[in-house]
Amino acid sequence: MSVLIFIDQSEGHIKKSSLEVITYGVAVAKQLNVSAEGIVLGTVANDALIQLGKYGVQKIYHIANEKLNHVDAQLYAKQIADTATANNSSVIIISQNQTGKAIAGRVAAKLKAGLVAGAIALPDTTNGFVVKKSVFSGKAFANVNITSAIKVISLNPNSFHIKQTEGTAEIVTVNANVAEPKVKVTAVNKVSGEVPLTEAEIVVSGGRGLKGPENWGMLEELAKTLHAATACSRPVADAHWRPHHEHVGQTGIQVAPNLYIAIGISGAIQHLAGVNRSKVIVVINKDPEAPFFKAADYGIVGDAFEVVPKLTEEIKKLKTA
Amino acid sequence: MKILVCISKTPDTTSKIAFKDGNTKFEDAGVQWIINPYDEWYSLVRAIELKEKDASTIIHLVTVGGADCDPVIRKALALGGDEAIRVNTDSSDSFYIAAQIAEIAKQGNYDLVFTGKETIDYNGSSVGAMVAELIDAPYISLATKFELNGTTAIVNREIEGGEEVNEVALPVVVSCQKGVAEQRIPNMRGIMAARTKPLKVVEPTVVDTLTNIVSFELPPAKAGVKLVPADNVAELVRLLHEEAKAI
Ligand SMILES: Cc1cc2nc3c(=O)[nH]c(=O)nc-3n(C[C@H](O)[C@H](O)[C@H](O)COP(=O)(O)OP(=O)(O)OC[C@H]3O[C@@H](n4cnc5c(N)ncnc54)[C@H](O)[C@@H]3O)c2cc1C
Numbered sequence: 001m002s003v004l005i006f007i008d009q010s011e012g013h014i015k016k017s018s019l020e021v022i023t024y025g026v027a028v029a030k031q032l033n034v035s036a037e038g039i040v041l042g043t044v045a046n047d048a049l050i051q052l053g054k055y056g057v058q059k060i061y062h063i064a065n066e067k068l069n070h071v072d073a074q075l076y077a078k079q080i081a082d083t084a085t086a087n088n089s090s091v092i093i094i095s096q097n098q099t100g101k102a103i104a105g106r107v108a109a110k111l112k113a114g115l116v117a118g119a120i121a122l123p124d125t126t127n128g129f130v131v132k133k134s135v136f137s138g139k140a141f142a143n144v145n146i147t148s149a150i151k152v153i154s155l156n157p158n159s160f161h162i163k164q165t166e167g168t169a170e171i172v173t174v175n176a177n178v179a180e181p182k183v184k185v186t187a188v189n190k191v192s193g194e195v196p197l198t199e200a201e202i203v204v205s206g207g208r209g210l211k212g213p214e215n216w217g218m219l220e221e222l223a224k225t226l227h228a229a230t231a232c233s234r235p236v237a238d239a240h241w242r243p244h245h246e247h248v249g250q251t252g253i254q255v256a257p258n259l260y261i262a263i264g265i266s267g268a269i270q271h272l273a274g275v276n277r278s279k280v281i282v283v284i285n286k287d288p289e290a291p292f293f294k295a296a297d298y299g300i301v302g303d304a305f306e307v308v309p310k311l312t313e314e315i316k317k318l319k320t321a
Numbered sequence: 322m323k324i325l326v327c328i329s330k331t332p333d334t335t336s337k338i339a340f341k342d343g344n345t346k347f348e349d350a351g352v353q354w355i356i357n358p359y360d361e362w363y364s365l366v367r368a369i370e371l372k373e374k375d376a377s378t379i380i381h382l383v384t385v386g387g388a389d390c391d392p393v394i395r396k397a398l399a400l401g402g403d404e405a406i407r408v409n410t411d412s413s414d415s416f417y418i419a420a421q422i423a424e425i426a427k428q429g430n431y432d433l434v435f436t437g438k439e440t441i442d443y444n445g446s447s448v449g450a451m452v453a454e455l456i457d458a459p460y461i462s463l464a465t466k467f468e469l470n471g472t473t474a475i476v477n478r479e480i481e482g483g484e485e486v487n488e489v490a491l492p493v494v495v496s497c498q499k500g501v502a503e504q505r506i507p508n509m510r511g512i513m514a515a516r517t518k519p520l521k522v523v524e525p526t527v528v529d530t531l532t533n534i535v536s537f538e539l540p541p542a543k544a545g546v547k548l549v550p551a552d553n554v555a556e557l558v559r560l561l562h563e564e565a566k567a568i
Binding site: 198 | 334338362446447448450454465479481485496533534535543560567
């Protein structure tokens with residue numbers, strides 16, 4: 001028996017969310033007293049994989065086939081499910097990142113395994129196998145019991161702390177048969193140089209209070225200073241002031257960074273739903289009655305156009321101190 | 322072209338979330354039910370747009386749920402679609418639901434199955450992937466743009482830190498989000514027409530349920546906001562650094 005952890009990579013780079021699932025999977029394996037094993041698909045340098053032993057994973061199956069360099073839900077699910085079956089894995093852990101959303105359901109259906117999608121804590125195994133997950137877009141949690149023999153958990157990004165210890169992983173190179181992908185990738189457009197929103201430790205977010213796209217410079221400056229990702233409220237994306245992929249909230253992206261700074265955002269219930277799992281929330285709004293203050297940890301009642309540049313300046317001072 | 326659009330009913334986005342029966346059930350008293358926004362705004366509207374371009378397109382809607390779903394399904398039919406199928410059963414297990422939809426998808430031989438990116442109640446983002454697996458079709462998740470060129474779908478999909486353009490021969494299952502289409506408001510003619518469109522109720526196939534919800538919880542309340550005067554931004558930075566350890 002084992003726990004099988006799917007380790008997601010992009011262009012040979014191991015994602016932060018993968019380190020989270022490794023830490024989580026290792027903890028689950030310890031709980032069940034079985035071994036923690038990983039699976040990596042596509043081209044990644046062997047050294048980078050051996051290093052992952054630092055996070056507690058003992059063995060990694062590496063299927064280095066080039067056809068797996070792009071995420072193809074069908075091909076990925078087959079390799080993960082086959083590896084799970086061949087190694088008698090009883091629990092499969094996947095990040096609920098973009099890749100996870102493409103494959104977790106497929107892996108679960110293939111193995112006829114119960115799935116908890118969007119887990120935020122370790123399973124409770126005292127009475128069944130109960131996993132806590134986020135529901136109602138972050139407004140509540142559900143404790144879900146998985147009753148099938150094989151179980152799949154997809155872990156919400158930024159909900160489990162990465163833990164480093166020591167060790168190296170044994171790498172098992174697997175020569176699997178990989179079918180021709182049915183989906184052809186004809187273009188990849190990555191926004192380079194920016195911190196991906198769902199992985200960001202800090203998010204700087206702007207709302208309609210900023211009046212127009214021309215005023216985003218000060219937000220970007222603040223974000224750069226904090227090494228943060230930028231986000232926005234829905235009307236801002238709807239008005240095309242900012243790209244769609246920055247829209248956070250109940251009908252946009254759900255984020256759970258360490259720090260969320262909301263600037264000129266009123267804090268409508270649909271917006272809060274997507275951000276209220278952030279650990280620390282700072283609100284800058286000129287209206288003291290803005291509902292966002294009720295959900296905030298720190299706040300400044302003031303004009304964003306005055307406060308934000310000062311904030312950037314003060315943070316720069318702190319960073320150079 | 323035959324399109325199957327998956328429709329789920331969810332509580333209105335402004336609903337107060339509360340639970341009953343010892344926190345084991347969602348408190349639905351006073352809750353307004355809506356079509357899951359991703360299903361309505363993106364998948365359904367895109368299917369309707371495809372039919373507007375090619376009138377021979379047939380759109381079927383499918384929902385898995387009890388008779389209380391009927392008003393929501395009628396509302397979807399008022400936006401567009403030729404007929405609806407309701408699988409008469411209820412479950413919170415995504416595999417069980419996906420297996421019901423897969424059964425309908427197999428029987429109807431659809432070229433295209435659309436789902437929303439996720440439902441705003443259970444947020445699983447998994448039913449589309451499961452349906453695709455169960456009918457052995459490719460799956461494209463988190464689409465932000467969807468075009469057809471004959472029997473080839475050209476789809477932009479979200480990946481970490483960007484987008485990818487995919488090309489795939491039909492049939493395919495696609496989960497839709499913002500960018501695929503724009504929200505529409507049903508008009509009077511649509512609402513009248515929806516009353517007479519067929520809504521078929523079918524009984525579920527026998528499938529195992531693999532998960533069940535034991536209980537719900539609400540997040541702990543915030544301790545309350547600490548306000549810092551606007552002319553003392555340095556104090557905010559100090560608090561974030563020393564107290565919250567967030568920067
Ligand atoms: C079904 C549904 C789904 C939705 N989903 C989402 C979602 O996912 N995400 C989302 O964000 N919204 C969503 N909404 C919209 C939501 O209800 C709000 O309308 C939206 O969040 C408001 O955006 P905002 O805060 O940027 O703008 P506003 O509500 O207009 O707020 C602007 C704020 O800026 C402040 N302000 C103005 N000038 C300044 C200044 N100079 N300095 C500082 N502060 C200033 C104002 O006091 C105000 O509080 C949804 C709505 C519906 C109906």
